Amino acid sequence: MVSLKPEDISNIGRQLWSARIIIAAVEIGLFELIGKKGATLEDVMDRGRLSERGAKAILNALIPLGLLQRNDNGICKLTQLSALHLMPGKGDYLGFQLLHMARLWEAWGDLPESVRSGIPHWVRHPGQRGIEDLVVLAEMLYPRNFSVSSRIAKLLGAGKKWKGLRILDVAAGSGAWSLAFLAADPTAKATAVDFGPVLGMAKRKAQELNVADRFEILPGNIREVDFGEGKYDLVILGHICHSEGPEHSEKLISKSAKSLAHGGKLLIADMVPEDDRRGPLHPLLFAVNMLVNTTEGGTFTFSEYRAWCESAGLKNVRNLAIKQTDHSPLIIADKA
Numbered sequence: 001m002v003s004l005k006p007e008d009i010s011n012i013g014r015q016l017w018s019a020r021i022i023i024a025a026v027e028i029g030l031f032e033l034i035g036k037k038g039a040t041l042e043d044v045m046d047r048g049r050l051s052e053r054g055a056k057a058i059l060n061a062l063i064p065l066g067l068l069q070r071n072d073n074g075i076c077k078l079t080q081l082s083a084l085h086l087m088p089g090k091g092d093y094l095g096f097q098l099l100h101m102a103r104l105w106e107a108w109g110d111l112p113e114s115v116r117s118g119i120p121h122w123v124r125h126p127g128q129r130g131i132e133d134l135v136v137l138a139e140m141l142y143p144r145n146f147s148v149s150s151r152i153a154k155l156l157g158a159g160k161k162w163k164g165l166r167i168l169d170v171a172a173g174s175g176a177w178s179l180a181f182l183a184a185d186p187t188a189k190a191t192a193v194d195f196g197p198v199l200g201m202a203k204r205k206a207q208e209l210n211v212a213d214r215f216e217i218l219p220g221n222i223r224e225v226d227f228g229e230g231k232y233d234l235v236i237l238g239h240i241c242h243s244e245g246p247e248h249s250e251k252l253i254s255k256s257a258k259s260l261a262h263g264g265k266l267l268i269a270d271m272v273p274e275d276d277r278r279g280p281l282h283p284l285l286f287a288v289n290m291l292v293n294t295t296e297g298g299t300f301t302f303s304e305y306r307a308w309c310e311s312a313g314l315k316n317v318r319n320l321a322i323k324q325t326d327h328s329p330l331i332i333a334d335k336a
């Protein structure tokens with residue numbers, strides 16, 4: 001539980017400003033404009049075609065935020081933190097997360113109306129989102145989900161006691177979940193379902209890992225694509241149930257269970273609040289993100305997932321604990 005002090009309540013408002021300043025700096029490409037060598041105010045204005053008033057204000061604010069420093073000659077330089085995490089092209093780049101937040105900004109600004117109506121911003125203001133948002137989202141999730149999935153693959157003995165897996169990666173995005181299994185088991189094969197443009201990016205990730213010949217793509221809508229019957233040893237639902245909502249998640253779990261061979265496993269990765277929905281904070285904040293962005297989405301408890309899995313005929317529904325602070329334990333169930 002987060003315990004707030006009175007001064008924290010005022011600070012929360014200012015954190016909104018801090019967040020928007022850092023996100024805007026990434027959107028403008030400010031850290032690249034400054035570059036490894038540093039830059040003066042005039043350099044930054046010139047390279048980014050920025051107004052003097054605007055550039056001054058944002059550069060100044062980024063100094064106490066710890067993302068820039070400026071010497072007595074007026075040269076701005078990146079700090080260790082911004083050089084490591086906000087310069088594109090590095091493995092530890094966190095800018096995609098911030099760019100994703102920028103895309104959510106408008107809907108979050110409309111939160112009071114979504115609370116009143118229960119209807120997401122995008123339904124009341126249609127036509128402003130495209131498939132490229134999903135590509136950015138999936139790419140942003142790749143590093144963390146690939147890392148978590150690699151640990152899960154090891155835990156389940158992929159490539160050792162569990163070999164030759166046939167995997168179905170539903171709403172695969174970048175393919176992070178199934179690609180980690182292909183990397184762990186050279187005899188495994190995966191089929192990834194998602195929208196075509198998103199799968200284009202997943203295919204590139206498979207090529208980078210030299211597993212593209214074992215990574216098949218099946219473009220289409222997961223609500224319509226036929227997953228088949230008894231075909232897979234592992235079906236992965238990675239971060240999809242929260243946007244599908246309860247009714248479609250239950251259907252998706254049932255369709256996934258049907259596509260599993262006997263002895264196969266269903267793996268669900270999502271943000272999972274406690275049964276009484278009093279914590280942890282992240283899954284409950286994420287449910288609000290689903291309120292403003294989707295018509296039915298939310299976050300679901302372990303008991304809800306267990307009920308959906310059991311009604312799909314799956315057994316032994318349990319958690320797979322992994323040590324990662326912002327990731328809920330994964331849920332796994334067996335087809336007997």
Ligand SMILES: C[S@@+](CC[C@H](N)C(=O)[O-])C[C@H]1O[C@@H](n2cnc3c(N)ncnc32)[C@H](O)[C@@H]1O
Binds near residue numbers: 145173194222237238
């Ligand atoms: C939050 S991302 C998760 C991606 C990936 N599974 C991961 O965990 O990294 C959700 C993915 O679901 C896909 N998606 C959402 N609704 C879909 C639908 N109806 N049909 C196909 N794909 C869908 C999106 O394109 C996006 O790639």
